[in-house]
Amino acid sequence: xxxxxxxxxxxxxxxxxxxxxxxxxxxxxxxxxxxxxxxxxxxxxxxxxxxxxxxxxxxxxxxxxxxxxxxxxxxxxxxxxxxxxxxxxxxxxxxxxxxxxxxxxxxxxxxxxxxxxxxxxxxxxxxxxxxxxxxxxxxxxxxxxxxxxxxxxxxxxxxxxxxxxxxxx
Numbered sequence: 001x002x003x004x005x006x007x008x009x010x011x012x013x014x015x016x017x018x019x020x021x022x023x024x025x026x027x028x029x030x031x032x033x034x035x036x037x038x039x040x041x042x043x044x045x046x047x048x049x050x051x052x053x054x055x056x057x058x059x060x061x062x063x064x065x066x067x068x069x070x071x072x073x074x075x076x077x078x079x080x081x082x083x084x085x086x087x088x089x090x091x092x093x094x095x096x097x098x099x100x101x102x103x104x105x106x107x108x109x110x111x112x113x114x115x116x117x118x119x120x121x122x123x124x125x126x127x128x129x130x131x132x133x134x135x136x137x138x139x140x141x142x143x144x145x146x147x148x149x150x151x152x153x154x155x156x157x158x159x160x161x162x163x164x165x166x167x168x169x
Contacts, residue, residue: 043053056169057089062096064166066124067159070105073119075127082125086166087131094134097169100124103149104143110144117142124164141167 020155064086066079075083090096103123121140129135150157 018118039142052069057093057096060086060089061096061166068157068162070162071108071116071161073116073123075123079124079128080127083127084131087128087133090128090133090137091131097137097139098128098133099139099167099169100139101147101162101165101167102164103147103163104144104145105156105161106148106153108140108145114142115146117144120162120164 064082066075066082068074068076068079086098090098100121102119102121104113104117104120108116118140121142125135125138125140128138145161148157148161149163150160
């Protein structure tokens, strides 16, 4: 009788094990779900090309250079004409910021030339503001004698180095 009970328990155990094995087999043989196709994001929009007016204004700003006499910070009539053209173009746009860099020739102390370069940049800014350019759209900096346009040591080089240069910001 004991062996009948043992046999029954063993068969029952095998039956459960077989069911469990079949369950596992069914789970393992089921095909995986098909991947969901995702749409690729659209390519980014190309940046708009700068308008011809923007390019012209940038060229005008970069092309504006005004010169000063030795130890001077007074605008010449030619400098005023250049600044008049620049102010007209800036006022038309209204959203342009300009950086004016004051420069000097190599003569004089570093401190003197930094101060003179700043006065030169400030006088150009003051003139542009007097023509209706928003003062918050004009930045100034002085480089003194640190950025010569012409590194030679002659009157013509020194004259070229006494200048304000303009850059769009």
